[in-house]
Amino acid sequence: METTRQNKIARLIQKELSDMFQRQTAAMHGTLVSVSGCRISPDMSICRGYLSIFPSEKAAEIMEAIEKNLPQIRFELGKRVGKQLRIIPELKFFIDDSLDYAENIDRLLTQGS
Numbered sequence: 001m002e003t004t005r006q007n008k009i010a011r012l013i014q015k016e017l018s019d020m021f022q023r024q025t026a027a028m029h030g031t032l033v034s035v036s037g038c039r040i041s042p043d044m045s046i047c048r049g050y051l052s053i054f055p056s057e058k059a060a061e062i063m064e065a066i067e068k069n070l071p072q073i074r075f076e077l078g079k080r081v082g083k084q085l086r087i088i089p090e091l092k093f094f095i096d097d098s099l100d101y102a103e104n105i106d107r108l109l110t111q112g113s
Helices: 004-025 056-068 070-081 098-112
Strands: 032-040 046-054 090-095
Touching: 004 032, 004 046, 004 070, 046 056, 056 070, 056 090, 070 090
Parallel strands: 046 090
Antiparallel strands: 032 046
16 A cells, blocks of 8 residues: 555656656657656655556667666656655666557457457
């Protein structure tokens, strides 16, 4: 069960990360990276971000680039939310494949009829 404070901080981080990734991927035409959700640990030290990447074929390549630039991403996040947070949480990113899963279910259901 997440507290109200955890939810507020997670939403703030999600908003800022979304803006950062949107600006970074603007140069890469045909690629979209969105932050579908963030969860923060009770001690506010670790933030798990869930990324939705389109097209999904580029997901591994983009995740590798994000992992390589994790310190820079955290630094940029710190500049954006430094006035609101005392400690900038450690970032961990995961691929959110729920859209691919839903698309697969939809495809299976339409094949059956």
